[in-house]
Amino acid sequence: MFRCDGKPVSLVILAGGESRRMKKSKAFLPAPDRPLIERILTQVEGRFDEILISVSKGRTLPGLPQIQVEDEFPGRGPIEGVRCGVRAARHNAVAVIACDIPDIDIRFLARLIRAAEERDIAVPVTAAGDFEPLFAVYKKSVLPAVERLVATGNNSLIPLFSQCGTRTVPIKNPPWLKNLNTPEDYARFLRALKARGGAAKSGSNPQWFAKFRPGCKGRKTAGGPPARRPVPRRRPAREAD
DSSP states (O other): OOEETTEEEEEEEEOOOOOTTTOSOGGGSBOSSSBHHHHHHHHTTTTOSEEEEEEOTTOOOTTOOSEEEEOSSTTOOHHHHHHHHHHHOSSSEEEEEETTOOOOOHHHHHHHHHHTTTSSEEEEEETTSOBOTTEEEEEGGGHHHHHHHHHTTOOOSTTHHHHSOEEEEEEOOOTTSOOOOSHHHHHHHHHHHHHTTTTTTTSOOHHHHHTTSTTOOOEEEESOSSOOOOOOOOOBSOOOO
16 A cells, blocks of 8 residues: 555545547546456555545446545636645545546556655656646645635636645656546547457456446545645646546
């Protein structure tokens, strides 16, 4: 199980995007034998002491046993999911992963969590200088800065990295760190999965999808409970829907 500064780590999976380009919930895309969010949960199983699901206000996801944290302010994008998720988390260090990253490199995730020790944030940065703010580790100490950004109408997480103690972790554009924003992205993912043999043991598994029928509800907490070195500014790799 992951630890940071000698203590357990929470995980927040961001699943509250509007999916404007995908035009359907990314969390429930077949991947291919189970919903995408279940694929992610399976990969991180046993790694975190606590897992929370960040969702849009009034849009809890059915069939998930994890606590779901609703956005307090709708329409603000990932920064609101990070704000409410980190605030609701039980532990000081919180890993944040977008639900549209279908393949998780556990070794890199462990490296990222180690990098967050004695820092407020650990965030990957590509060779092109792009941040990956939706696959990062945030401490509760970032909350005042996040609150200020939200209060001033700023929906970007990028300014946070120059306002808090941030450690960047270099990453060389790995194929696994790709998000699924469009139907074309999703089709490429399925083709790549089939090419490496991932679809051979899949097909359609109705047992997984039966859990997500209408009427099944997850546990939720609206907006979460009350809260418990500068770096050069770079452009974001993505803060999409």
